[in-house]
Amino acid sequence: MLLQTVFLAFFGLAAIWFAVVVFRTSSMVRSALALLFSQAAIGTMFLAMQTEFLGVLQIMMMATEMAIMAIFMVMYMMDPGGLSGMDMTHQKRVSIAAGVLGTAVAVGTALLVDWGPIAGVPRPGAQVHDLGIELMERSMLIFETAGVTILTAMVATTAIAIGPRGPRGGVDD
Amino acid sequence: MAPLYVALLVGAVLFGVGLYGALSQTNLVMIMMGVEVMLGGAMVNLVAFWRFLHPETYSGQMFVLIVMTVMALEMAVGFGVGTGRFRAKGSVEMEEARDLKG
Amino acid sequence: MSALLAIVALLAGAYFVAVLEGWASTGRFRPAGPVLAGLSLLGRESVVPRRPDRIFFEVAPPLLLASAVLAAAVLPLAPGLIVADLATGALFVNAALAYVMVALLMAGWGPDGAYAMVGGFRFLGQLVAYSMLIVMPVTAVAMRAESLTTTEVVASQAPLPNALYQPVGFAVFLVAAMAVCFLPPFDLPTAPGELAGGVMAEYTGWRLAMMRLARAVLVVTLASSIAVFYLGGWLGPLLPPWAWTAAKTLAVAAAMLFVGRYVPRVREADLLAWCWKIGIPLALFNIFFVGVLLLVV
DSSP, X not given: OHHHHHHHHHHHHHHHHHHHHHHHOOOHHHHHHHHXXXXXXXXXXXXXXXXXXXXXXXXXXXXXXXXXXXXXXXXXXXXXXXXXXXXXXXXXXXXXXXXXHHHHHHHHHHHHSXXXXXXXXXXXXXXXXXXXXXXXXXXXXXXXXXXXXXXXXXHHHHHHHHOOSSTTOOOOO | OHHHHHHHHHHHHHHHHHHHHHHHBOBHHHXXXXXXXXXXXXXXXXXXXXXXXXXXXTHHHHHHHHHXXXXXXXXXXXXXXXXXXXXXXXXXXXXXOOOSOO | OHHHHHXXXXXXXXXXXXXXXXXXXXXXXXXXHHHHHHHHHHHSOOXXXXXOOXXXXXXXXXXXXHHHHHHHHTSOSBTTBOSOOOTTHHHHHHHHHHHHHHHHHHHHHTTOOHHHHXXXXXXXXXXXXXXXHHHHHHHHHHHHHTSSOHHHHHHTTSSSOHHHHSHHHHHHHHHHHXXXXXXTTSOTTTOTTTSTTGGGTTXXXXXXXXXXXXXXXXXXXXXXXXXXXXXXXXXXXXXOHHXXXXXXXXXXXXXXXXXXXXXXXXXXXXXXXXXXXXXXXXXXXXXXXXXXXXXXX
């Protein structure tokens, strides 16, 4: 229990620190990779809470996603290297107030509610098996809806991103 | 008890940081990154609730899988929209996006 | 103790792969080649570019080495010889190999040089092409083993190795594995004739030695994963289990290295088109085929 608390605290602080670096740094690629390491720290927190499948999945997915995000940042941002020192924020006081308020509400809820007894956890092998059974039996409708949603999103994104036909854009093959 | 509180605290602070980022940034890509951090905090809370309070019902882990899927999808669609906007206007700054036309 | 044996085996495999790679690219078999090359690199001056992104420049070679070693840590060499027997071992290999991408992106952006950046971003295009192809065949393998544990995957191949049971998946995974460790013909990030070394162009001295070592360990890891997932790991009639693992891994590594001599470098656009239009339907057909075999036969 103590070891679990220590690991959770360490990786939680790493996740928070990297998330703050995302918005404080002015280099865009550093921002994307800091977000990657923040999500990887969250994935390691999942591993510390003994949900092995979710932790490994989070670490794998976020590496690929954030690397692709780094490419998009270099494509679309005005200052990818971050050396010109522009300030790219607005409504600073409102957003800091909203962030602090959100944190306070969540922390208050976490500390004031009586959560009940702590339960033991099954073995990782049994967890993977039971998660698979749950996916295929009770949550099959959710799973299929998620699959159709993914397909729709892929088609929609490709349709938006291809662009109009003619001299300005379109598919060249 | 202590690990549960540590995890919930971390989730709360991540949510606050993500909310600050989503509200204060002007660029579409940075706003999406704020939303990603918020969803990460929500996932930490979800896994903590599953692990410490209800490890026998696997719908908790299903929910986390769906949230991960949603994170990937909203990033993909967001970048598609950003590509379209960049082609039309030349930048993805949200301060300039005041008209519905174009 | 078993962890130490596994690390020693990994380093020995990396040495063999370096010798084989030297033989494949120069045509001369020099058994002491890697030792001499490593010593000469360590003795040379370490030149740092003028304005690098320091964090990325320093972190990229160790991250490449760490991701390759982590991926090898869940692959079994013999029935008891595994560093970490995770319950989700087959998925963990892919998770660790995803950080090869992160390391090469850092190595591309860090040195603030044109060749490195072009190499790093080309590898991202390669990642978009191979990332589906390296995960889907593993799904079919896990379907047959009814578990994600790598030792279970090997044990499930006792009747028939997966290379014969799911040949389509084997071919797809082989191509994707060559793309992950950026071997020719998929060597877009380093591109020796075109990008002057690409992502490795701006590294000198001990950092270049670490990157080359990481590259050799990556090739061994992927060859070992092919041997575990498709060729039956340690299963075999006469020799002891570790000898079978070593023989299969080195045979696969030799095949991957020598085929690159005869195929020209695949262009980025062609790689993406072929992987998405041909590779993914083949991988989906493989999953369907294995499902039919498991449920009906």
